[in-house]
Amino acid sequence: MTGLPFDYTRQDASGQSCTALAWAKAPKPLTRDERATLKERARTLLKERGAVLVAHYYVDGDLQDLAVETGGCVSDSLEMARFGRDHAAQTLIVAGVRFMGESAKILSPEKRVLMPDLDATCSLDLGCPADQFAAFCDAHPDRTVVVYANTSAAVKARADWMVTSSCALSIVGHLHAQGKKILWAPDRHLGSYVQRQTGADMLMWSGDCIVHNEFKGTELELLRQAHPQAKVLVHPESPQSVVEQADVVGSTAQLLKAVIEMDAPEFIVATDNGMFHRMRQAAPDKVLIEAPTAGNSATCKSCAHCPWMAMNALQGVIDCLEQGSGEIQVDEPVRSQALGCIDRMLDFVKAHPAAIAKPAQGFVPNIGAA
Numbered sequence: 001m002t003g004l005p006f007d008y009t010r011q012d013a014s015g016q017s018c019t020a021l022a023w024a025k026a027p028k029p030l031t032r033d034e035r036a037t038l039k040e041r042a043r044t045l046l047k048e049r050g051a052v053l054v055a056h057y058y059v060d061g062d063l064q065d066l067a068v069e070t071g072g073c074v075s076d077s078l079e080m081a082r083f084g085r086d087h088a089a090q091t092l093i094v095a096g097v098r099f100m101g102e103s104a105k106i107l108s109p110e111k112r113v114l115m116p117d118l119d120a121t122c123s124l125d126l127g128c129p130a131d132q133f134a135a136f137c138d139a140h141p142d143r144t145v146v147v148y149a150n151t152s153a154a155v156k157a158r159a160d161w162m163v164t165s166s167c168a169l170s171i172v173g174h175l176h177a178q179g180k181k182i183l184w185a186p187d188r189h190l191g192s193y194v195q196r197q198t199g200a201d202m203l204m205w206s207g208d209c210i211v212h213n214e215f216k217g218t219e220l221e222l223l224r225q226a227h228p229q230a231k232v233l234v235h236p237e238s239p240q241s242v243v244e245q246a247d248v249v250g251s252t253a254q255l256l257k258a259v260i261e262m263d264a265p266e267f268i269v270a271t272d273n274g275m276f277h278r279m280r281q282a283a284p285d286k287v288l289i290e291a292p293t294a295g296n297s298a299t300c301k302s303c304a305h306c307p308w309m310a311m312n313a314l315q316g317v318i319d320c321l322e323q324g325s326g327e328i329q330v331d332e333p334v335r336s337q338a339l340g341c342i343d344r345m346l347d348f349v350k351a352h353p354a355a356i357a358k359p360a361q362g363f364v365p366n367i368g369a370a
């Protein structure tokens, strides 16, 4: 494995670490009345401005509910972009992190894409700067460049293929069967999982998701012993010791599907705990247990919730609708270059539905992303 590990304690211009800055900007808890007032204001503005709210499963539950109630969607990153592209609204409000807003803009360049807070980013994106990644690619011109959805538009512009967590196995397996050697970025855990499953020759970037990287294999074993009936659902951005204990390994959409469809009373879930909002709504009779992280110790930076997802708030939605703040721009030629690797993936998925649907170590058939 190679690449450049990202230092989460790196100081930014204001003297705070990236994660500390994100937590500081996360909204304070609101009273029930305050939430209802803000939600009503956001609902009115969405209607007045002809905008649609597209939210990720990891953001605040009020935002998820507002999206559903106003005809928007709550989904994974790829579906968010596809929904925004196919919706008639000319203004998209993307509640999630920056690469999701960029993906929406790449697929819908004619639309206005606004985000509640443009500082909401992702450790995988932060840990893979475009200039350093380009140098890495230049040093290995014999390799096909495959990047995960959780990357900047500039990194996607340098890639041959983009993949999501549910089609990564099929696409890398397809390239491996053609005798291609892979340069993979940025998530080392997902890359390692795909490498183990496909046997492909993969040179890895060494990024990770600050949330999933903290799930602990030993503590998960102890939790499973205490809940022998529970099925274990794991997002493949988690470490190998956690993935190896999974009954289902899959994207957010796939894990949600597993909770709904599997005949089990309890689930231990290793993904961001923002996901529990939709899971509880979709399967109210199921018991959901958070997979263990390091706990509230000095080594736990997320405690199973993404600090950048936490920055998304009702007030941010109101601000961008009232003031036009938080607009995403992806300049040419980066946009059209990035579109190339996304379109290649979409074309592959369309042409190989059986390959996508084929279960692999517990993958639930469906397409999804981070």
Ligand code: SF4
Pocket: 058, 097, 121, 122, 123, 124, 150, 209, 210, 211, 212, 272, 306, 307, 308, 309, 370
């Ligand atoms: S949960 Fe992880 S992969 Fe998702 S946005 Fe946060 S840091 Fe990135």
